[in-house]
Amino acid sequence: MSNKWLRKTLIILLSVIMMVIAGREFLIWLNEKEPIVEGPGVTRVAKLSDYFADLKGTALDTNIYILEGEEDGGAVMVTAGVHTNELSGVMTNVILIENAHVEKGKVILIPFANNSAFTAGHPGEAYPMRYHIKTDWGSRWFRFGDRYTNPIHQWPDPEVYVHYPSGQSLSGFDIRNLNRTFPGKADGTITEKVGHAIMQVIEKENVDLFIDLHEAEPMYPVINTIVANQKAMDIAVIAEMNLSAFEGIKIGKEISPENLHGLTHREVGDHSRALSLLAETCDPIQDPLRGRTDEALIITGKDEFILKAAKLGLLYVPFDETGSHIDVRTGRHTSTVLEIISAFSELYPDKEIIVSDAPRYAEIIEKGVGYFLLKPRG
Amino acid sequence: MFLQTSIILGVIVVVYILALQLLKMSPELSMIISAFAGALVAGFGIPIRHIVEGSFAYLDIILTIVTATIFMNILEESKAISFIVKTVVTKFYKQRLVLLILLMLVLLLPGALTGAGSASVLISGGIVAMVLHSMGIPMVNVTAIVFLGAALSVVAPPVNIYAMIICGGVNMPYIGFFMPILIPTLILAIFTVIYLGWKGEPLELNAIIDKLPPVPAQMTGFKVYLPFIVLAILMVATRLLPHAFPILGIPLIFIISSVVALITVWLSGQKVNILLISKRTVKQLFPLIGTLVAVGIFVQILTLTGVRGLLVITVLSLPIWLVYIGLAVVLPVGEAILLYGIAAVLGVPLIFLFNSLGLNPILATVGIILICPLGDALPPTRIIGRLTVETVGYKDSYNNFLKACSVPWIVITIAGICLVIFANSFKFLLI
Incomplete structure (x- = not known):
């Protein structure tokens, strides 16, 4: 065999070995889901496809955890994992699923809203596949994904994505971004179908209040804030004041831009009876100037390059050596959700929602997120 | 850290x-x-998973380039390109200025549609060089025109790979780039061809027509333009009828247009072997595909290890005047080393910086991407420079070719830097 053929054979062999090893990891990423423990407050577990049958059997179908009180009241839906690399919302949802009780009204939790986006990374971003949270009894793992629906489930992208129904032009790849495809479309792309399905849940479960949890990179201006549809601005104002006064959480509030379409805070508020809000925390792993991209960054949120950027005045949030730990981010989101529910209940007493046994910011900081994660069976 | x-x-x-x-x-x-x-x-x-994941970073771009080049190669094989050049020469051989400009447009077309300068050189570079040389333009200037035309074709819309990579990196839609890219590219291309090609001799029509490849009698008029018309309709249809027209994706649009091109070939009584064209296309594009795969892996590892962050924060920390001046050197040299990778490694942090300074990110991106492809003539890679020299048959020294490029090179660089510094003053280009 000549040198040329030997070299070619070796390269092919090496490529096949790498494909097999990587393929195995991708397959695990695609199929394995983290265990979620149904806490004592969970009264029903439904699927998105129960509300919109087209999603049945697809990778985008996802669990909906419902916590109902003995007394009638209002209904709140909290979504996370619309962007699957923004994980503190997922943590907040899981903590509520595994710990909270609802005394009055109904709480509907969707921790993995874009289930497909949890099944792949974004080429070029080098995200870890998973992260682990330490608990007293061991550790729990969770998937870390992409901002967009996995192209295996939806491809190709158009050159320009025209939002339905507004007609607004967006970048082609945003057609796979769930937070650009609300209110969805029954006969649209699979991502648009998820948006449509969530709107169906809102309608069929008579949701009064909708909260979508996100995270943003420190160099992005919409961060550590509540974005509210104009109909929900009074709730945001009260929540902001109470978070600052009672828990020492500095959080901004802003109104959802009327002409920016496809986002939950705009479309859920405009296309349903629910009052819609979105909350953001500070997530260093999304920032392009971050250093080493690994699990430690996901958990601690510590990064020297971002710290340097803070000193150069390039960030939109305070950032110091302590970073932006997952406990802080989850604590902020959990308190924000509870405070928004309280503000809603105060403004609409006939639709009061009372949630108990849910930890707040200080408790989560003190005990850590892991303290509130239950041990899965088996 | x-x-x-x-x-x-x-x-x-x-x-x-x-x-x-x-x-x-x-x-x-x-x-x-x-x-x-x-x-x-x-x-x-x-990190095998990261290496494989990174290699997929530019998959969509690779598919676009491959299908677009198959389309252009069918047109070349069908003599449609020869027909267009012959038509241009026959009609305008007495009007040097118009002829120069139209030949430059023929040169720009393949690169503009495919995003690859090699397509311009390989598909229309040879035939355009033949006409330019027949116009009495020295071979060194002809070579410079073909190279600079190819470099500008990479920038020209609709397919601009640098812009797509930068947009992906900064989370900015690849929307609104068409006119800001088209207008500077056309102005600079016209300047280049006039500067390098104005002096010469009148064109001997019969002599050049004899030299050009023969065009089959039936490959004329509508048949030549039909594939371009179908391409334009399919590209526009997904935007105009977004909820009624299926999402085809650019690669499939080029495949459909290629089928139409094959039908026109068949209607004109010719035979082309699509299998051979496809094999030739892949062979032709193999280095470019290899580059994009390698750059994808490289960027993934830079991100994983934190080197990307180091580069970004370093650029963001520099005095701004140094950044502006540095564009003239860093971008072409970086291009010569990293090829398209320069867009991800330096283009992305630069756009973050310019955006933080309040400069329009679309126009700043256009400024950067005007300068980058010039580096394709520089060592160590000299990819498009070498290809141009081989394709047009230039035999003299490589340095003389670079010297011939120098004035338009400087003008293009100054234009790019001005587009960055005065980005907000050029907002009228955002039509």
């Missing part, structure tokens, strides 16, 4: 240079080997 990441960067640079210079590896293999070394030093071992 600064020291540790700087060491990793140092290792990557040293291994890259060693692989390229001592082991005489291609830039693509050197990039992959240096990425492996960087990951090892950073303590990630050989």
Whole structure:
């Protein structure tokens, strides 16, 4: 065999070995889901496809955890994992699923809203596949994904994505971004179908209040804030004041831009009876100037390059050596959700929602997120 | 973290240079080997999942380039390009200015549609060079025109790979680029061809017509333009009827247009072997595909190890005047080393910086991408420079070719820097 053929054979062999090893990891990423423990407050577990049958059997179908009180009241839906690399919302949802009780009204939790986006990374971003949270009894793992629906489930992208129904032009790849495809479309792309399905849940479960949890990179201006549809601005104002006064959480509030379409805070508020809000925390792993991209960054949120950027005045949030730990981010989101529910209940007493046994910011900081994660069976 | 990441960067640079210079590896293999070394030093071992994931970063772009080049190669094989050149020459051989401009447009077309300068050189470069030389333009200037035309064709819309990579990196839609890219590209292309081609002799029509490849009698008029019409309709239809027209994706649009081109070939009584054209296309594009795969892996490892962050924060920390002046050198030199990778490695942080200074990111991006492709004539890679020299049959010294490029090169660079510095004053281009 000549040198040329030997070299070619070796390269092919090496490529096949790498494909097999990587393929195995991708397959695990695609199929394995983290265990979620149904806490004592969970009264029903439904699927998105129960509300919109087209999603049945697809990778985008996802669990909906419902916590109902003995007394009638209002209904709140909290979504996370619309962007699957923004994980503190997922943590907040899981903590509520595994710990909270609802005394009055109904709480509907969707921790993995874009289930497909949890099944792949974004080429070029080098995200870890998973992260682990330490608990007293061991550790729990969770998937870390992409901002967009996995192209295996939806491809190709158009050159320009025209939002339905507004007609607004967006970048082609945003057609796979769930937070650009609300209110969805029954006969649209699979991502648009998820948006449509969530709107169906809102309608069929008579949701009064909708909260979508996100995270943003420190160099992005919409961060550590509540974005509210104009109909929900009074709730945001009260929540902001109470978070600052009672828990020492500095959080901004802003109104959802009327002409920016496809986002939950705009479309859920405009296309349903629910009052819609979105909350953001500070997530260093999304920032392009971050250093080493690994699990430690996901958990601690510590990064020297971002710290340097803070000193150069390039960030939109305070950032110091302590970073932006997952406990802080989850604590902020959990308190924000509870405070928004309280503000809603105060403004609409006939639709009061009372949630108990849910930890707040200080408790989560003190005990850590892991303290509130239950041990899965088996 | 600064020291540790700087060491990793140092290792990557040293291994890259060693692989390229001592082991005489291609830039693509050197990039992959240096990425492996960087990951090892950073303590990630050989991160196979990241290597494979990174190799998929530009899959959509690769599919676009391959299908677009098949389309252009069918047109070349069907003599549609020859027909267009013959038509242009026959109609305008007495009007030197118009002829020069139209020949430059023919040169720009393949690169503009495919995003690859090699397409311009290979598909229309040879035939355009033949006409230009017949117009009494010295061979060194002809070579410079073809290279600079190819460099500008990479920038020209609709397919601009640099812009797509930068947009992906900064989370900005690839929307609104058409006119800001088209207008400067056309102005600079026209300047280039007039500057280098104005002096010469009148064209002998019969002599040049005899030299040009024969066009079949039935390959005329509507049949020549039909594939372009179908391409334009399909591209526009998805935008005009977004909820009624299926999402085809650009690669499928080019495939459908290629089928139409094949039908026109058949209608004109010719035969083309699509299998041979496809094989030739893949062979022709193999280096470019290799580059994009290697750059994808390289960028993934730079991100994983924190080197990307180090580069970004370093650029963001520099005095702004140094950044502006540095564009003239860093972008072409970076292009010569990293090829399209320059868009991800430096283009992205630069756009973050310019955006933070309040400069319009679309126009700043256009400024950057005007300068980058010039580096394709520089060592170590000289990819498009070498290809141009071979295609047009230039035999003189490579340095003389670079000298011939120098004035338009400087003008293009100044235009690019001005588009960045005065981005907000050029907002009228955002039509």
